[in-house]
Amino acid sequence: MKTQASPEPLAARAEALPRPEEGKPVPYLWRAYVRPTAGRLALGAASAALAGIAALLIPQVLRRVIDDLGSHPSVSVLLVGVGLMTLLGLIEGAMYLARRQFTIKPAVAIERAMREDLYARLQRLPAGFHDAWSSGQLLSRSMSDLSLVRRYLAFGGVMTVSSAILIAVGLVMMYLLDWRFFLLYAVIVVPMALASFAFRTRFNRASRRVMDLQGDLATTVEESVQGIRVLKAFGRADFTARQLVQQLAGLRKAELYKASTLGWFIGLITAVPALTMAAALIGGIVLVARDQMTPGTLVAYFATAAVLTNPLQDMGQLIGMFVSTKAALQRHIEIMGVERDIRSPESPARPASEGRLELHDVGFRYPDAKPDSEPLLTGVSLSLRPGETMALVGETGSGKSTLLNLIPRLYEAGEGRVLVDGADVRELDTDDLRTRIAVAFEDATLFSDTVENNVLLGVRDQDPQARRAALEEALEVAQAHFVERLPEGAQTQIGEEGLSLSGGQRQRLALARVVAAKPRIMLLDDPLSALDVSTEERVIEGLGRVLADTTTLIVAHRPSTVALADRVALLEDGTVTAVGPHHELLESNEHYRHVIASLDSQDTLEDVLDDDACRDAEQHGREGR
Ligand SMILES: Nc1ncnc2c1ncn2[C@@H]1O[C@H](COP(=O)(O)OP(=O)(O)OP(=O)(O)O)[C@@H](O)[C@H]1O
Numbered sequence: 001m002k003t004q005a006s007p008e009p010l011a012a013r014a015e016a017l018p019r020p021e022e023g024k025p026v027p028y029l030w031r032a033y034v035r036p037t038a039g040r041l042a043l044g045a046a047s048a049a050l051a052g053i054a055a056l057l058i059p060q061v062l063r064r065v066i067d068d069l070g071s072h073p074s075v076s077v078l079l080v081g082v083g084l085m086t087l088l089g090l091i092e093g094a095m096y097l098a099r100r101q102f103t104i105k106p107a108v109a110i111e112r113a114m115r116e117d118l119y120a121r122l123q124r125l126p127a128g129f130h131d132a133w134s135s136g137q138l139l140s141r142s143m144s145d146l147s148l149v150r151r152y153l154a155f156g157g158v159m160t161v162s163s164a165i166l167i168a169v170g171l172v173m174m175y176l177l178d179w180r181f182f183l184l185y186a187v188i189v190v191p192m193a194l195a196s197f198a199f200r201t202r203f204n205r206a207s208r209r210v211m212d213l214q215g216d217l218a219t220t221v222e223e224s225v226q227g228i229r230v231l232k233a234f235g236r237a238d239f240t241a242r243q244l245v246q247q248l249a250g251l252r253k254a255e256l257y258k259a260s261t262l263g264w265f266i267g268l269i270t271a272v273p274a275l276t277m278a279a280a281l282i283g284g285i286v287l288v289a290r291d292q293m294t295p296g297t298l299v300a301y302f303a304t305a306a307v308l309t310n311p312l313q314d315m316g317q318l319i320g321m322f323v324s325t326k327a328a329l330q331r332h333i334e335i336m337g338v339e340r341d342i343r344s345p346e347s348p349a350r351p352a353s354e355g356r357l358e359l360h361d362v363g364f365r366y367p368d369a370k371p372d373s374e375p376l377l378t379g380v381s382l383s384l385r386p387g388e389t390m391a392l393v394g395e396t397g398s399g400k401s402t403l404l405n406l407i408p409r410l411y412e413a414g415e416g417r418v419l420v421d422g423a424d425v426r427e428l429d430t431d432d433l434r435t436r437i438a439v440a441f442e443d444a445t446l447f448s449d450t451v452e453n454n455v456l457l458g459v460r461d462q463d464p465q466a467r468r469a470a471l472e473e474a475l476e477v478a479q480a481h482f483v484e485r486l487p488e489g490a491q492t493q494i495g496e497e498g499l500s501l502s503g504g505q506r507q508r509l510a511l512a513r514v515v516a517a518k519p520r521i522m523l524l525d526d527p528l529s530a531l532d533v534s535t536e537e538r539v540i541e542g543l544g545r546v547l548a549d550t551t552t553l554i555v556a557h558r559p560s561t562v563a564l565a566d567r568v569a570l571l572e573d574g575t576v577t578a579v580g581p582h583h584e585l586l587e588s589n590e591h592y593r594h595v596i597a598s599l600d601s602q603d604t605l606e607d608v609l610d611d612d613a614c615r616d617a618e619q620h621g622r623e624g625r
């Protein structure tokens with residue numbers, strides 16, 4: 001929210017990305033991100049290969065110099081040789097630099113694009129997705145996994161290509177020096193290539209496990225930091241500490257397994273060439289003594305082998321890196337590939353914005369509910385006239401918040417129809433639907449940003465004057481006078497990185513956010529619970545004034561809130577059993593009396609049943625309209 005003034009283009013781009021096919025991370029990376037910068041990356045690989053080839057030419061010069069000096073020693077041969085070797089060294093250095101120049105930029109750009117796309121996708125996923133995925137997993141996927149991808153693109157991939165070229169060229173040069181020695185060397189490369197193949201799958205599984213465990217760890221740490229007060233208050237700081245220790249032990253085991261898998265591989269890759277070289281040295285000395293090989297050739301062979309040692313060993317690391325990156329990419333794709341089960345239709349309906357809200361026989365169960373259990377909501381029918389305020393009342397856990405979530409399609413109603421302005425919400429463009437509706441959720445979530453940006457979240461008008469007016473009005477209606485007393489007023493940073501606000505203060509800002517968005521339909525999930533009764537009355541009065549023709553569905557936990565609504569709907573056993581003005585329901589409905597009486601211990605039963613108070617309130621509601 002801080003960085004993205006208008007997220008639409010970003011979201012649209014994320015939508016347009018190719019669909020990752022199951023289990024094919026590399027082609028996906030190529031099609032979605034790498035192809036546009038492939039030229040630069042290829043140049044990077046070419047530079048790296050050139051650097052390697054320059055290094056491989058040095059032994060050739062060395063051979064000539066040694067052999068020439070052996071037959072007819074002269075200063076000029078020495079000078080030319082040294083000069084050539086210096087030049088080759090310089091070329092190697094320059095190419096090394098060029099490789100970095102070519103690859104860093106595209107790699108960083110790709111990492112950034114992937115992060116943005118991931119974020120945009122996360123914003124568009126159905127709310128049900130976030131129930132199933134922990135925030136730590138998402139965090140580790142968007143941060144560490146993607147930097148792994150960047151490192152591979154900037155370094156690993158390019159080095160793999162250039163090392164492969166280097167090894168091939170080196171082998172040709174060895175063949176030209178002496179075919180027997182070439183054979184000896186080739187015998188090492190083959191088993192190592194085979195070893196790396198067998199090694200891939202094992203290492204893949206090990207690194208995938210380490211990453212998953214890291215994600216879980218991030219979740220635990222995040223939760224214990226966020227919930228530190230609760231844990232302290234209950235004296236249970238040691239509880240998460242113990243959980244953390246257990247997770248760390250698991251992670252350690254997985255890391256050790258991964259490291260030992262890698263250790264075996266590196267051991268093999270180092271020991272086998274060393275033994276082969278020892279054999280070659282003995283054979284070479286015999287051949288030179290019998291005059292079947294020049295000393296220069298022997299030196300050049302070993303110099304070439306020395307140049308190849310690093311790329312060969314790197315190959316092992318690079319394979320490890322490739323496998324980890326592939327696992328990281330797989331995890332990334334798992335999120336990018338989640339189907340949006342809530343989509344906008346191709347040709348959406350565009351009914352006039354009146355603020356009509358109807359529910360017909362709506363039924364719903366959470367995707368993770370027990371399959372044989374009763375649905376949470378069944379046959380819920382409601383009809384709100386434009387401008388009407390309806391309170392939704394029910395026992396705790398009866399599904400009030402869930403019902404509200406169905407209206408802006410945060411969850412999809414399983415049965416029945418939700419109509420906004422006469423159109424089924426499934427026929428409306430989701431963005432359009434969510435501009436008609438504004439929701440104040442139960443937990444007043446604020447972002448780490450200024451008060452102003454938090455309140456104006458739903459305001460699309462960019463004109464500074466209009467924004468200031470909207471802000472002032474919204475704060476006034478929400479009775480958020482405390483903002484004036486904050487250190488920097490509406491510019492004060494709040495949220496996790498800023499000033500902490502009280503629960504009631506946060507609630508009022510969340511309410512102000514809804515007011516500022518000027519919706520036609522307002523869904524309020526118990527937004528006034530932290531206010532005292534007289535402030536609550538002022539808020540409702542302000543809402544009635546500013547959003548006079550806004551339709552409001554308000555979940556109420558207090559008799560005072562209920563009394564201010566035009567009508568009340570009673571949610572009972574998963575369905576709406578009664579709708580009517582507060583005092584009528586009080587008289588006629590036993591369950592309603594029971595719920596109202598149990599709603600709030602602050603308001604005594606006498607207050608609730610005080611007929612005069614009820615009638616006053618109702619009068620007030622009518623005048624307000
Ligand atoms: N994301 C979810 N996934 C699965 N089940 C859920 C989810 N959210 C809520 N539930 C379950 O659905 C039921 C209704 O929850 P809901 O939050 O709608 O109740 P509520 O009427 O708003 O309660 P309260 O008055 O306490 O706010 C609860 O039993 C709850 O366990």
Ligand SMILES: [Mg+2]
Nearest residue numbers: 400401402442
């Ligand atoms: Mg609720």
